[in-house]
Amino acid sequence: MPMTAPDSKTKIDPRIQAAWVAYRDQLRDLEGSEYARVEAEAWEQLQAELFTLTDELEDEHSHIGS
Numbered sequence: 001m002p003m004t005a006p007d008s009k010t011k012i013d014p015r016i017q018a019a020w021v022a023y024r025d026q027l028r029d030l031e032g033s034e035y036a037r038v039e040a041e042a043w044e045q046l047q048a049e050l051f052t053l054t055d056e057l058e059d060e061h062s063h064i065g066s
Helices: 014-027 032-062
Strands: none
Touching: 014 032
């Protein structure tokens, strides 16, 4: 499955950007089976963090104008 990080021209929350950077950094310089092992865990961590951040952002935006 192709995967891309958010477009750098798009304004994104710095917390989301930091999550992607952390994911990328965990995989830097890894190869072969080590990459596969670490990537699976890093991907799960990224997805969990993005899910949490999405909930937080939705909560923040739902209070705007209240």
